[in-house]
Amino acid sequence: MEKLLVLHENKEYFNECADILNEEWKRSTNARLHSLQKSCDSFPTCLIIVRDIGGVKTVVAHSRLSKVQGKANSCLVESVVVKKSLRGKGYGRKIMLETEQFAKSKGIKTIYLSTHDKQNFYKHLGYAFCDPIVSFGVNTDILPEGFLQKFLPDNSSAERESGKSSENTSIPTSGSPVVPPSAAPPPPPPPPPPTGVTQKERPDIVRWDPSAISWMKKDI
Structure with a gap:
């Protein structure tokens, strides 16, 4: 039998949860735990x-x-x-429906x-396309690590080097707007191969296309 739990009330699942997230979006374990502990x-x-x-309680x-700026409830x-x-096995649908019920209980x-x-998956759950929104938390898991860092103030570099950065180090923590995907600069060209390494020997470079991001919403 499945059960929805609030993570910060069940801290024994922090490490397991970090592992599940890192299966999909690779990050250092410490960075992942730091983010989860903000719950x-x-x-x-x-x-x-x-x-x-099998007799073991497992995170599935x-x-x-996260909060949305300028939009009540x-x-x-x-x-x-x-x-x-x-x-x-239907857990994707279940976590979304359970999340919606939890949000509703909080007045959302x-x-x-x-x-x-996953546009089609969310459309089947009742979500529709909408304009981008500004949030105090944003899904950096779908962005290359450090992609939004360039939009931070210059003094953020010292903070990052000192190891005192916020939960999502590439996101402004003051509530300043996240640059929408359409305004993001094009990715730079790949660097030339190192001396002695042919183009064929270099690993494939995966380019992230910001225009591929879709924003969606649902009234609950």
């Missing part, structure tokens, strides 16, 4: 579904709710992920999200 009652709030599998899915759902070995009336490859 609180007033948002951001991390939610997990736990199920008994995760989601995160709204929130952003992000970092929605299901444990890889348990995909295809509209949920926003962004996605680059």
